[in-house]
Amino acid sequence: MRPFFIIGAIVSSLAYHFSSAQAIIVVKNDHNPDEIKRWAEYYARALDFDTDVYILISFSHRVSRNLGGFTRYRDVRAEGAGHQINITLSRKAGRASQMHTLAHEMVHAQQFIEGRLVQCDLTHYRWKEQACKKVKSMAYLDRPWEKEAIKNGALLYKKYRDEATLREPTEIAHKESAEGGSRTRTSITSHAPETCASTNSATPA
Numbered sequence: 224m225r226p227f228f229i230i231g232a233i234v235s236s237l238a239y240h241f242s243s244a245q246a247i248i249v250v251k252n253d254h255n256p257d258e259i260k261r262w263a264e265y266y267a268r269a270l271d272f273d274t275d276v277y278i279l280i281s282f283s284h285r286v287s288r289n290l291g292g293f294t295r296y297r298d299v300r301a302e303g304a305g306h307q308i309n310i311t312l313s314r315k316a317g318r319a320s321q322m323h324t325l326a327h328e329m330v331h332a333q334q335f336i337e338g339r340l341v342q343c344d345l346t347h348y349r350w351k352e353q354a355c356k357k358v359k360s361m362a363y364l365d366r367p368w369e370k371e372a373i374k375n376g377a378l379l380y381k382k383y384r385d386e387a388t389l390r391e392p393t394e395i396a397h398k399e400s401a402e403g404g405s406r407t408r409t410s411i412t413s414h415a416p417e418t419c420a421s422t423n424s425a426t427p428a
């Protein structure tokens with residue numbers, strides 16, 4: 224895992240070092256796909272995703288609020304189809320929680336794309352140069368890819384949220400009051416890391 228201070232430095236300078244290349248992002252099953260796309264495009268640029276990254280973000284009632292979401296990954300560069308990322312988010316969660324989870328899942332996407340996280344088989348994963356390990360033998364918070372996604376996902380989410388607040392204070396304030404401020408804040412903090420499942424890479428669950 225990279226030291227936290229380096230990650231923090233990278234994330235805090237994101238606004239000045241965005242790549243011009245753009246991942247292809249499609250949003251399904253949401254009443255405001257443009258809003259989701261703005262968040263996702265920000266995350267994708269901040270994480271330096273290239274044009275061969277295809278991201279499908281969908282929302283499902285079958286994903287519980289506590290689970291938050293999960294990510295599937297397929298490397299089909301050999302067939303000319305790039306990196307395929309499928310992110311599924313809970314429809315039951317509030318918007319703030321969904322966008323926090325999206326940031327977390329986009330960090331997992333980055334780990335897969337860069338080859339730092341590899342699925343060895345249905346139940347085993349490899350992190351960096353380490354041996355393949357049975358994922359269920361590791362406590363959630365001991366998994367290095369989760370430690371990184373928790374930290375960087377939170378930084379990314381807060382960065383975009385704060386910038387959006389500066390850009391559109393009236394719109395944000397309106398949305399928060401419409402959602403109910405306390406419920407929104409609760410759903411952010413209740414993004415329970417121990418229940419997040421993010422690493423169903425090559426094989427659909």
Ligand SMILES: [Zn+2]
Pocket residue numbers: 327331369372419420421
């Ligand atoms: Zn995760």
